[in-house]
Amino acid sequence: MKKESLRQTIRQGFSGLFHICAQELKAVFKDQGVLIFFLLVPLAYPLVYAFIYTNEVVREVPVAVIDHSNTALSREFIRSIDASADVHIQSHCADLEEGKTLLKETKVYGLVYIPESFSKDIASGKQTTVSVYCDMSGMLYYKALVLASTNASLTLNKQIQIKRLGNTTERQDEVSTAPIEYEDISLFNPQDGFASFLLPAVLMLIIQQTLLLGVGLSAGTARENNRFRDLVPISRQYQGTIRIVGGKALAYFLVYAIVTAYILCLVPKMFSLVQIAQPSTLLAFAVPYVLACIFFAMTCSIFIHHRESCMMIYVFTSVPLLFISGISWPGAAVPAFWKGFSYLFPSTFGINGFVRINNMGATLPEVLFEYKALWIQTLVYFFTTCLVYRRQIILSRQHALERLRMCKLRKLASKASHEL
Known part of the structure; x- marks a missing residue:
């Protein structure tokens, strides 16, 4: 029961x-x-x-350039930034005030300022400075502009070092300018x-x-x-x-x-x-x-x-x-x-x-x-x-x-x- x-x-x-x-x-x-x-x-x-x-990353961020140096070297630096997939040089401004106006109107999201002494300092062996201004309300814009400008400066630095060394072969120049070669690999998110x-x-x-x-x-x-x-x-x-x-x-x-x-x-x-x-x-x-x-x-x-x-x-x-x-x-x-x-x-x-x-x-x-x-x-x-x-x-x-x-x-x- x-x-x-x-x-x-x-x-x-x-x-x-x-x-x-x-x-x-x-x-x-x-x-x-x-x-x-x-x-x-x-x-x-x-x-x-x-x-x-869907696009995963921000590409072709519009940027303005203020080039007070206006030399072959400064133009090469600008072309190197524009050649990256992350940044697009949209405007060339006469001064910073014009660039700020474009930033306020959100026509661009960053400024690259090249001083007048840019090429002269490099030619005389002095260190020069390139200023980057970015709209920090969008962190991805900042990331794109900083990466593009950093990579452009590293490439230009290497070229300048090779010219100054004047070694006999191209391979010797590469070893002299970069004794330790580094490789950047994004783990688990390859496309960043x-x-x-x-x-x-x-x-x-x-x-x-x-x-x-x-x-x-x-x-x-x-x-x-x-x-x-x-x-x-x-x-x-x-x-x-x-x-x-x-x-x-x-x-x-x-x-x-x-x-x-x-x-x-x-x-x-x-x-x-x-x-x-x-x-x-x-x-x-x-x-x-x-x-x-x-x-x-x-x-x-x-x-x-x-x-x-x-x-x-x-x-x-x-x-x-x-x-x-x-x-x-x-x-x-x-x-x-x-x-x-x-x-x-x-x-x-x-x-x-x-x-x-x-x-x-x-x-x-x-x-x-x-x-x-x-x-x-x-x-x-x-x-x-x-x-x-x-x-x-x-x-x-x-x-x-x-x-x-x-x-x-x-x-x-x-x-x-x-x-x-």
């Missing part, structure tokens, strides 16, 4: 779990707002970001692209933020449709905490298994981004990340009492979470308080782990810290979700009992009035 009752309990538990899962899936696909956050935003946002950064650097972090953050918004919107809808503003309805299937939490989480996981595969696998492939992850490693890492995000979102949904609240609470957190993750801003430079605060969010470990797996080819043991942290977050947020929903079940029962009590009192009052 005990075995039969245990089997019946287990059967009822699984039946309730799958019923709740089916109901939640129906609610997701019937609610346009939730559907937008669960499907449209995860499908469209990665494409928008990827299209914006902005999309390859930033997009993997954004993709992982999209998964967390859309889950927060979608689950929050669903919770707000459930409360608005309930007479007592309860999150959990009174029903025979909605009796156990585990089955409610498990059923809802299973519904979200089924949706986001497809969404995550699209975001992490298909989007980088569509835009030819760096993608050297081992499929088994990526799958093993993505599972705890999605689960941690789901239970984190379900725990946070307790604060949502209206549909609109989730957008006001969660949307603004995206940019701060990206910064404190340690990707867009170096993790070593993040203050200790904010670094500790970032450990509350699955995105911190998810972003760092995914970048190392996808862009650097790391294996699971090499991201073991992030992998363990995500499983710990999954367990912790599963426990907090159970506490939250247990509390909601108790409140729903109390409200149901109050409603029954009120109904009985009304019946007694109406009966007494009839007897009188």
Whole structure:
């Protein structure tokens, strides 16, 4: 008898779990707002970001030149800068004031100032100076101009040294001017692209933020449709905490298994981004990340009492979470308080782990810290979700009992009035 009752309990538990899962899936696909956050935003946002950064790097930055030397050597230096892929010499100005005007009007993003003594100083063996002014509101403009001007000066310096040495062979001149030859190799981001650097972090953050918004919107809808503003309805299937939490989480996981595969696998492939992850490693890492995000979102949904609240609470957190993750801003430079605060969010470990797996080819043991942290977050947020929903079940029962009590009192009052 005990075995039969245990089997019946287990059967009822699984039946309730799958019923709740089916109901939640129906609610997701019937609610346009939730559907937008669960499907449209995860499908469209990665494409928008990827299209914006398709060019990866900034090329042909418009620059103005103020050449007060106006000699063959200064013109050669200018041609060397213009020949680079990063900079385009758009204007030649008479003085700095004219160049500043062009900067203010954003017709150019940088100035190269060559003094009158440029060629004279070099000819007399003195050191000369070329000044570079750049619009620092765009760091990529600064990078392009500084790299182009630095490479041009290094090339010109080498040519000047070779002329002064006057060795017999070209090879001797090369060895004399550059005894140690260096080679610049960009690891894990060979094209030095902005999309390859930033997009993997954004993709992982999209998964967390859309889950927060979608689950929050669903919770707000459930409360608005309930007479007592309860999150959990009174029903025979909605009796156990585990089955409610498990059923809802299973519904979200089924949706986001497809969404995550699209975001992490298909989007980088569509835009030819760096993608050297081992499929088994990526799958093993993505599972705890999605689960941690789901239970984190379900725990946070307790604060949502209206549909609109989730957008006001969660949307603004995206940019701060990206910064404190340690990707867009170096993790070593993040203050200790904010670094500790970032450990509350699955995105911190998810972003760092995914970048190392996808862009650097790391294996699971090499991201073991992030992998363990995500499983710990999954367990912790599963426990907090159970506490939250247990509390909601108790409140729903109390409200149901109050409603029954009120109904009985009304019946007694109406009966007494009839007897009188």
